[in-house]
Amino acid sequence: MKWKITLALSAACAALVIVLAKGFGRDPHEVPFMLRGQPAPPFALKTLQSGEIVSLEKLRGKPVVLNFWSTWCGPCRAEHPVLDWAFREYGTQAHFLGAVFEDTEENALGYIGRAGSPYPQLVDPKSQMAVDYGVAGVPETYFIDAEGIIRDKFVGPISRGAFAAQMRSVMGPRASAELPK
């Protein structure tokens, strides 16, 4: 075999192995999220508990924590106590909102009736707000700052430590909750 062909073939195969090796360690199921640092899309939705309309622009001035969940999602139920704790810790410093994703109102009401929810839950018909926010599954928790910019989102069931870290960055150095032990 001519040496030019050997060389070319070796280079191509080396490139192949390198590309494959670089694939390790990354999660192929992770969905890109492009709204970091972008203004949060506006919404005006009614809440599950009272039926009143909540709109994003009325919430300016304080950070907003927006949690997408559904009743059929096990990890969502697992993170529920963490969200309760977070509301107790940060409820005065930020608005807390929940949004029901791809579920029926009856299911959501039933769940809240049993497990309780200290903050308003939004009804998102046909999950249009979720698509607007670039949601790719549940649970996802969005952290929006006081000016309405999405700072970050946390994918998956959130822990107390992660929540505290997110609050610190969204509120700047003014976060005053205790760090969990």
Next chain:
Amino acid sequence: MSSLLVALSLSIATLSGAFAPQQAGSAPLEPALEARVQRLGKQLRCATCQGLSIADSPASMARAQLDKVREMVSAGKSDDDIRAYFVARYGEWILLSPKPVGFNWLVWIGPALLLIFGFAVIIRQIRRTPSTAMRSGSPPVAAPAEDEYVRLVRSELEK
């Protein structure tokens, strides 16, 4: 009786939230617009699936995305606007066919380059031995110095 129990257990399971409720999407638009929705749907990836388009996937996320496309089409947005909307949220990843810009040209041009290169190799391979004068369409003539034995064997096989 047992069928009643089955029905009951299934309803309880669905009501207790063990399974995602299977809800219908928004109603299809009139045919010309709906065709546009389906066409765009084939180009956009379902955010929770393994590579299916939102037009093909039965997942609830896909339905929500397709509903969004339907809403935007009936609001009069252009195809580019709709694609840009999804790219702004999910990145280039949401497009099932990479836009032919910049680095992506590699995946569109690469195969063509290979074919051109391959044709050149074939032409060189054939040109290397100049084609002899065209013969009639009879079976290929064997090498002139064919052995008697070979001919005998060949005629044996032909029987």
Next chain:
Amino acid sequence: MTSTLGYGAVLGALFCAAFGALVGLGTGASRREWGLPWARRAAVGFFAFMVLANAIMVYALLTHDFSVHYVAQVGSRATPTVYTVVSLWSALEGSILFWGVILGTYLLAFALSQKKEHARYLPFALGTMLAVGVFFAFLIAGPANPFGRVSPAPPDGPGPNPLLQNHILMVIHPPMLYLGYVGMTIPFGIAVAALLRGELGEAWTTTLRRWTLIPWTFLSVGIILGSWWAYAVLGWGGYWAWDPVENASFLPWLTATAFIHSTMVHERRKVLKLWTISLVLGTFLLTILGTFMTRSGVFNSVHSFTQSDIGPTFLAFIGILLVFCITLLATRGQLLSPEGAIRSPLSRETAILVNNLLFVGITFTVLLGTLFPLITEAVRGVRVSVGEPYFNKMAVPGGVAVLFLMGVGPMLPWGSANPRVVREQLLIPAAAAALTIGLCVAFGLRGVMPLLTFGLAAFVTAITLRELLLPAKVRILEHKEGPWTALVRSASKSRRRFGGYVVHLGVVFIFVAIAASSSFVTHTSATLGLGKSIKIGDYSLKFVGLKEGAEPHRRWKAANVEMTTEGGGAQLLAPRMNFFERSTDPIGTPAVRSTPTGDLYVSLLAFGEDGGSATFNLWIFPMVGWIWWSMPILVLGALIAAWPSRRPSAVLSLSSRGAGPVSKVNRGAA
């Protein structure tokens, strides 16, 4: 106890493989044959131990022995027995164990079938194949060990993936694919033996050809069965999604098909030796790459197994194989020098060269498209997707070109062609093509690609039928035989040619089916209340109610739909949704009504809780069934082509160097 026994069997297989590889390769390197019987025994031992290990695993699965790690992973008391056996290959560790037994079976068949005449190649060949066996036995014994012990043993397990329990095709599709995939190890060993030995004799080439055709057939069937499964189970009406793992199975099929064609040119003109061998090496490399893509967790696919440590091990193996193959080709390649030449552009040889280029081009395109997201992320740090729209855009022109060549190639003779004769031979097939396109247009069908495909299909069918039947016609005229006798005799005289053309006919079916079922689909979706109907095509469908049921491993809800046709036929269709313990999303089973002209496909999307309404997706796919019905034709053609002849076949060496023409007379080429 079971774990220990099973693990012991795996270690036994590893030992046999390592021993056999060393003995085989060493014997070959010494250019003698002393170790050959031992290499053979090692192959038998490898087979025996693998069978034992698999039997122990199946026994553990059937007795629900949850102390064995793999059983705890995929076993469940609720799973029906047939799917419990199937769960052997439903998850990563078990599937590699299954790979081992398939490899052992192939090795046994090969080792026992080879006659004394190939003794100079066999040590190298068996040694190489057993070396591959070492890798897989090492995987099973190490990173992918299914026989680990779990203590305390759990009382029950989660069962196999629900998607794999939904349809009986899951019983046969993976074994067929494995028989195809794993089988490519055999031609790899044969080719490596030829390179290591520095020669490639006629009889050994015949062996190479036969032992590539066998796994090729299984791979073809496995791929088509997989697409049938996707169609019948997944509910989106498609049968090929260009998913990375689907592509992984397609790539070696493409290069193996290219090999089957280039080997004909090699046989006639004694050129392309190095290229042909490279295709065989490439096919095997692509099977290992494909396995890597499926199991490494690097690719996002419906088929991916869960991520594990196995990825880096596979990549290391791929690296070693690449270095080995390139070195072998670079150093020993010059020994396979061409002895003839291709003289004319208007000849079958050139058509086959173009065929090879197209197949390699398609392979490259599919590989590039599948890897491109990884490449982009490595280079730009951005994620992109390459999915169906891209692959369809690239594959359709390529497919049409291949279809065209399937007609042109058989029409051109070996050697050079007289253009006048070629023009004469073109008349009837071209007329058939024009007639077909005309009929289609007259019936109202439109669209450049599908019409072109149908026209070319007629073109190819005319040429292929002529090639199949002309020798029989000659026999009828000259020997006064009856038509059937003439056909059978002409087929048995040139099995490979006859079988090959039969396979071509099957492939034409597939092309036509794909073109028809993608270009002329009728689609609608609707939400129907109780008693309401909807029309699609000639069918009228009325929703009559919901029904529920339960099986040990799943519960389901079906929507009963009364289907009536204009011609007066009636049928009850029941598309359903299956709810499994393990997943929150139900998995649908569509209701399909197949006829030779097309399928009516109904899938249930949603239902009202009160049972008063249901949402359906409805399609009519013209001629899609021809894809799966072409399988018997492909298998028949391959069987005819691969069938060994009982008569002695003389091996003629038409070397233009003159004297010494006949090299050997072989009895029943192996």
